[in-house]
Amino acid sequence: MIKVKVPELLVKHNMNATDLMRRGNIAYVTALRLSKGQATAISFEVLESLCKLFDVGVSEVLEYVADSSDQANA
Numbered sequence: 001m002i003k004v005k006v007p008e009l010l011v012k013h014n015m016n017a018t019d020l021m022r023r024g025n026i027a028y029v030t031a032l033r034l035s036k037g038q039a040t041a042i043s044f045e046v047l048e049s050l051c052k053l054f055d056v057g058v059s060e061v062l063e064y065v066a067d068s069s070d071q072a073n074a
Contacts, residue, residue: 004062
């Protein structure tokens with residue numbers, strides 16, 4: 001599964017969903033879902049906005065985490 005690391009970035013930068021919406025030019029519902037780590041999809045446009053806003057690379061916004069079922073099948 002893909003883990004959204006936006007909640008950690010928001011804490012690190014002392015921001016909330018409203019700040020994310022305003023500074024990142026991201027729709028409020030999207031910003032809210034990202035801030036809670038509940039996003040199920042993300043556009044490249046939003047991903048680029050997050051990278052620019054936090055001055056980070058993609059790997060600091062998203063992380064691949066193997067599911068327990070993936071590890072059992074290996």
